[in-house]
Amino acid sequence: MKARLFVSTIFAALILSGCTIYLRPGVSGRISIGIELHDIIAVFEPSKGAGATYFIGEPVVFRIFANQSGYITLSAIDPDGRVYTFARNMAVVGGMVNALPGPSDRFVFLADRPTGFHRIRASFTDRPTDTGRVTYVGRRGDGEWTSTITVELNAATVRDVSETNLFIQ
16 A cells, blocks of 8 residues: 555656646736746735635725835636726835725725636736737637736836636625
8 A cells, every 4th residue: 555655656746747836825826928027926815815705796905915116907807708907007015015906096896797716917017007008808718818918018127927816706
């Protein structure tokens, strides 16, 4: 029995030795979008934690810790594969936990339909992005989501992307 467990462990180690998996706290995984990213976003998650459940109409606040000051754009893909952006160029202060939206903002994010699993990405740039340059409207699927973010971030010198998720009921 011990020999079988040992052989299985060695076999699994050999299979996985060619894989590299990067994880960040509260994030479903390190995002790779085909352009150079900097390690700026250390924490990005809903206030209830990654994978938390929110009910329709419930406010959603995101916690983000960035190593330097800059701007965040929040985009998401819903369970139907529709891509959308719901916040652009929100200023964050480096070296501290920021709440998005913050207490001084005059708006809230409310959980809304469709119900199910939603993935949210925070795109960091060192300066505001040109909101007329890129549109998320009409985009569908993970590939189009990633390519839209890539086009938007190409103009920035310092950039990073982090992902989290939540469920809406």
